Amino acid sequence: xxxxxxxxxxxxxxxxxxxxxxxxxxxxxxxxxxxxxxxxxxxxxxxxxxxxxxxxxxxxxxxxxxxxxxxxxxxxxxxxxxxxxxxxxxxxxxxxxxxxxxxxxxxxxxxxxxxxxxxxx
Numbered sequence: 001x002x003x004x005x006x007x008x009x010x011x012x013x014x015x016x017x018x019x020x021x022x023x024x025x026x027x028x029x030x031x032x033x034x035x036x037x038x039x040x041x042x043x044x045x046x047x048x049x050x051x052x053x054x055x056x057x058x059x060x061x062x063x064x065x066x067x068x069x070x071x072x073x074x075x076x077x078x079x080x081x082x083x084x085x086x087x088x089x090x091x092x093x094x095x096x097x098x099x100x101x102x103x104x105x106x107x108x109x110x111x112x113x114x115x116x117x118x119x120x121x
Contacts, residue, residue, distance in 0.1 A: 003017055003025065003027075004025060005017075005025060005026055005030055006026065006042065007027070007038055007041050007042065008030050010027070016028055016029070036072075040074070040075060043067060043070070043072075043075050044078065047067065047075070047079055047082055048078075049118075050082050051082060051115055051119050052118055052119070054093075055090055055091050055092065056082070056085070056086040056090045057090075061083065061086050064083040065079075065083065067079035068080050078113060078115065081106070081110060081115060082115065084106055085110070088102065092119070095119065096119060
């Protein structure tokens, strides 16, 4: 049984992690990536995680507001979409139904970016 790398999403053997990598859950291969690329992957996973939650809290909303100001355009776009969803329907129950009735444009953007799949899994 190995350890999970939160950047590449793989379960790797113990030897593939350095001392600090064990604590951070980042394998040696991923720790060699450029910092910006690694942070972008982690931030994208964080944004997808907000839609999986049953409630997008006020702390999540404040974090999304900081991610909207990111230099990475993809991260800023995804964070902006999830922020709009949080303003319309922060609770997950019947979220897609409400978006289909009130904000079809937002639902279409979620589908185009792939964020709609995070809602189901």
